[in-house]
Amino acid sequence: MEESSSRPRALCCIWGELRGILVTLENLLGQVLEPMGADLLVVAQRALEDDQQRCQALRDSLGDRLLSAELYDKPDPEIFFGDGNFEDMSKIRGNWINAGNTQVLINHKIIADQLSSKGLVDLYDLFMFTRSDFMHLIPFPPAGDLLRCVGRGDVLTQAGHEFGGVNYNLAIARADTALRYLLAPYETIVSRSLPNRQKTYNIELFWRVIFGQKSLRNLRMPITCFVTAESTDDRTSWRKIQYSEEHQVLFKYEVQMGEAFSNQSAWNRRPEWTILRPPLGLQVTEAHGQARRLFGLQLAEKVPERAAQAATGSKREAAGRKKAGAAGAEPLQIPTQEEAVEEDVEDADVEKDGPADAEVASEEVVRFHGAPRKGWDRYFRGMHCNARNVITWKGRGTLPEPPKTGPSCSGCWLLPTSDEAAVAVAQQQDALRNMGWRIVTSEVEVLRDLGNKVRLQDFAKAYGLSGYLPRRFDSPASASYPCILKQAFGEFGKECRIVHSPEEAQQVAPHGLGTRWVMQELIRGRFEVSTTVLVDSGQILDEISSCYEYDSDTYVWPRCRRVSKHLHSVPEEHMLVFQEFLRQYRGICNFNYKVRESGQLSIFELNTRIGGDLAVDAPRDRARALLEKLDEHFNSMPKYGFDPSKILELDTNECVQNYENEFLGPATTESAFSVPLLHLLLAREMSMAQRAACGMSSRLGAFL
Incomplete structure (x- = not known):
């Protein structure tokens, strides 16, 4: 016809x-x-x-x-x-x-x-x-x-x-x-x-x-x-x-x-x-x-x-x-806040997941809250570990109130689902903890180094990891075309383009690359891997990987058609690379990458948050196991790695000086405080104000 x-x-x-x-x-x-x-x-x-x-x-x-x-x-x-x-x-x-x-x-x-x-x-x-x-x-x-x-x-x-x-x-x-x-x-x-x-x-x-x-x-x-x-x-x-x-x-x-x-x-x-x-x-x-x-x-x-x-x-x-x-493409149909949600049929023979993105019942015990809301609530509930994705807080404005918890629950984890929320949680972690939230996060600058696509290139160069990222071009004139041009910030492929000439790049970024844009090598191939890791200062506690096949070897997601998806087994050598990037990171992190014909990784970006692969695509039992591991591991650690009240019993000046000598200068044979424990106390959990209260010098603060 x-x-x-x-x-x-x-x-x-x-x-x-x-x-x-x-x-x-x-x-x-x-x-x-x-x-x-x-x-x-x-x-x-x-x-x-x-x-x-x-x-x-x-x-x-x-x-x-x-x-x-x-x-x-x-x-x-x-x-x-x-x-x-x-x-x-x-x-x-x-x-x-x-x-x-x-x-x-x-x-x-x-x-x-x-x-x-x-x-x-x-x-x-x-x-x-x-x-x-x-x-x-x-x-x-x-x-x-x-x-x-x-x-x-x-x-x-x-x-x-x-x-x-x-x-x-x-x-x-x-x-x-x-x-x-x-x-x-x-x-x-x-x-x-x-x-x-x-x-x-x-x-x-x-x-x-x-x-x-x-x-x-x-x-x-x-x-x-x-x-x-x-x-x-x-x-x-x-x-x-x-x-x-x-x-x-x-x-x-x-x-x-x-x-x-x-x-x-x-x-x-x-x-x-x-x-x-x-x-x-x-x-x-x-x-x-x-x-x-x-x-x-x-x-x-x-x-x-x-x-x-x-x-x-x-x-x-x-x-x-x-x-x-x-x-030249139909926009993604993403549910809006005005959109009505479904209510389930009353059928005793069917286990119901409940309304999509519905309100949390007052009597419901929630152990994990992903924020902000991404339309993932039914997938969170599908994990069957009291996880929800209904909070609209994006990292700005009034902090969200934690849910009420019963005697069997020690609190609710606030887990970021956007880059902006991840930074906000790190910046306001003390206030959130005081409200009753359970928090696992990293230093703000660590999040910015990894989550910002321009700073990630600088971070990799400083630590000798540039070989695991696509080659970076300093200007449209020096690039090999076609190549990728994308903004430093952005989620779900927003403001990420394949450009074919300096003129096209100029149209997309008329004011030059600066700190807003990064131009990098286009890695060809129909297969892309997304790996979510649960990590504690470089120690990977759990991982889930999905491999996606698309209909072309040159594409930008989501402006492409997915052909297939399956679970992926990450080789040990790739896990070691992830550890190198995450030496100073704590929490859930997501890597998006391809594997070159040589077998070497080519990492497009790191997401310092829960991504769609964990929230939606991963088998629900595996996603649940990762969250349970997070709860088990970080719940077993004291809030500060040490009883803060005991700080008052120490000579903090001597304690910090010995720490500085050991890590920044000639080592000393005696220490008023064990270095690993002090590392937990100062580097991982304490805010800048708490460090100052303990007498930490600006030199050590800058180092940490």
Whole structure:
């Protein structure tokens, strides 16, 4: 099917068995393919005696709109997932991995392979993944409108039929998200990374958990279709086919059918869609109760008036579209504070994670607070160690109040999730501790040396570590192009560009590099590693590493498409390099880097905070173990490494002089105080005021 070069291209992919297609084909064409301007790809399991005739019916009806209709034999799960992975994961209870649902998960991997091998991800902008036995009653919006509805990382599904999880039966995603969505079940099984193996999972909850692991956001749209059949005798894996006298149709789920016809009536009264940007929390009724779900698309008649006005007249959205057009890319769809959050269905059979970024209940004991809020709260709660990410404090203004703790909890850790908050915690650590927060941090200048991308280059040069960073260029005239130009400060790839000439660099940084910009070598390669370490003055206590594969060997995240992600094992020689950078650092730190063909590290940046790899991507049990290790290790150390009251019993001048002699001058054989303990006392925990009170000289203070 020919398409205008400026018109977004959409591809609808049919998975599963070709049940019901003979009665749903007309509606599929009229309500889905034609309104969306979509082509069709069928990758179905061979299950019915007349499968070949069904494929031919598709070819006859759709012509060039049908890319291909292929059948495959159901594979053996043991062979498909390999290395005993299926056998091991089958020990986790629930219907998520029964015979029928296992084939559903296999379907998604096979479609992903088809899209990749045929190069279709590069040819189409939008993808729909659905089954053949849906009777569609309402026309879908055009592909261009749906692209406005979903951002990178968003998956649009139909509300209802969720059973505490994700209704995976119809899913819409952009090209940059499609493979991540399709491969998520396979990757979870082969990596054996499903958390809480004692839990019972239905398939919908399984999808919900892996959405969290893969950083996917589930947006909803109303029910527009229902499962039907060609006769009441049709084979079905669950529930018998029934006949509706009222609507004169066959159906499988009565609630689903009733909601679809109710929405059809609403459409007939007002045939119009409303795109909700930002997404809006709307109340829905499900088989297990009522819930509040995050909608990206809704029938205009059912949208509250204030939300409709915001959706059609938002100045912020218009500005965002203008900026995206100038940059040639769709901005990331990041939840805003105005965005409503979800409330879970009351279902006793489902373990609920609760609302995303919800308020902390007054009786809840919180042991770890990540600040500021990054939209990571559901991933923090998924660690199951009383961790939250709801505090909006960014390091400025009034200090946040710590939560109340019970007798079994010795306090709550305040863990920075931004560079600015990390510095603020270090600067105000005494005030925060006095309020009741538990703090692990480093000297402010250490944080600035490591977290500032310009100062990191200077730090590495001073300590002979420059070989582990990309080569730095002093000016655009001396650079080798293409190269990277990025600001000293910034998170999530902001103000980081690939530039191809001095003129382009001049446009980005018209006032020169100075202390605001760093220009460095572009390290090519599709694979990038993110390693989070828990460290105490160079001693690495724990680490978690993730390796990400992208669709190009030259890219700047997040303006690229992630192809895969897996846990990474860090070689010992690389861990030794990390230790060299972190000799004076305490707490959680994140390294982003590539490995050159020679095997040597090339570190792009250090983040002196919790990063998205730990907060979102790492398996929840591993992330929990790292936080528990932090609590165990730093909780076992006295606040100052020594009882401060005993300082008054010492001759502080003699104590400090002996320390200075040992480290800054000729060593002495006697000391009024052991050097290691004094190092803990003075270098690690004491503020400048406390050092002065103990008689520390400015010379020693400057050294520390």
